[in-house]
Amino acid sequence: xxxxxxxxxxxxxxxxxxxxxxxxxxxxxxxxxxxxxxxxxxxxxxxxxxxxxxxxxxxxxxxxxxxxxxxxxxxxxxxxxxxxxxxxxxxxxxxxxxxxxxxxxxxxxxxxxxxxxxxxxxxxxxxxxxxxxxxxxxxxxxxxxxxxxxxxxxxxxxxxxxxxxxxxxxxxxxxxxxxxxxx
Amino acid sequence: xxxxxxxxxxxxxxxxxxxxxxxxxxxxxxxxxxxxxxxxxxxxxxxxxxxx
Numbered sequence: 001x002x003x004x005x006x007x008x009x010x011x012x013x014x015x016x017x018x019x020x021x022x023x024x025x026x027x028x029x030x031x032x033x034x035x036x037x038x039x040x041x042x043x044x045x046x047x048x049x050x051x052x053x054x055x056x057x058x059x060x061x062x063x064x065x066x067x068x069x070x071x072x073x074x075x076x077x078x079x080x081x082x083x084x085x086x087x088x089x090x091x092x093x094x095x096x097x098x099x100x101x102x103x104x105x106x107x108x109x110x111x112x113x114x115x116x117x118x119x120x121x122x123x124x125x126x127x128x129x130x131x132x133x134x135x136x137x138x139x140x141x142x143x144x145x146x147x148x149x150x151x152x153x154x155x156x157x158x159x160x161x162x163x164x165x166x167x168x169x170x171x172x173x174x175x176x177x178x179x180x181x182x183x
Numbered sequence: 184x185x186x187x188x189x190x191x192x193x194x195x196x197x198x199x200x201x202x203x204x205x206x207x208x209x210x211x212x213x214x215x216x217x218x219x220x221x222x223x224x225x226x227x228x229x230x231x232x233x234x235x
Contacts, residue, residue, distance in 0.1 A: 037226050040186040044219060047193040051212055054200045068212055075216065079223055085231050150197045157190040166184050 001125045006061040007142055009122060010053035013115075014145035017050045020111055021152045024104060025159075033096045034163055034173040035104075038083045042108045043156060045076035049115055050149045057142045061126055066119050073115040080109035095172075185222050192218065 024043055027033050035043065052069030056062070083105040087094040094103045102110075138146065163169065165177035192215040200208040 044189045051200055089232050153194045160187045160190050
């Protein structure tokens with residue numbers, strides 16, 4: 001697999017992460033469902049999942065960059081699996097609304113597991129570890145993906161600050177603490 | 184507050200990955216990941232009602 005194909009696949013991965021972060025925001029804004037601490041942590045780990053592809057796009061694909069994605073995906077899968085187990089008992093309605101039959105944390109688990117499998121498949125066919133990786137300018141497709149994911153993470157910084165304020169985040173948040181504090 | 188800090192650290196790592204040095208990005212990623220795990224362990228205190 002040459003560098004051009006690898007960069008395109010990494011950019012596609014970033015667009016997938018953008019989709020996940022936008023879906024989470026849509027639920028937060030349209031349904032007025034504020035994310036719980038574990039939900040926020042899953043969003044953080046989706047953002048950290050994007051760092052491997054960003055490095056691959058800028059410096060060229062390296063096994064170490066894929067390792068970063070694998071580490072973030074494994075931690076994300078553990079966090080989302082714990083939240084699934086918290087709500088697994090019969091009669092438990094789960095946290096938040098379901099989307100296509102699954103809650104956000106179940107989709108998050110599926111997303112992290114899919115990321116692990118996809119990174120492993122890309123590594124199987126990515127034989128550029130012997131090449132000298134160097135920084136090169138990205139094309140508009142990859143550049144757009146990187147800027148989108150960075151922008152969404154910046155919006156998450158503001159949103160989380162509004163939700164939690166300067167204290168600990170509520171276990172079951174129902175309002176934006178910082179806005180309440182400012183009134 | 185800790186989640187705002189985590190998002191901010193992820194944002195900084197992304198910015199360094201895209202515009203800064205490679206080694207610094209790897210170092211900051213490690214710190215952010217360890218902090219994420221620490222915050223997860225801090226919050227994972229509720230007993231799971233499971234029986235195996």
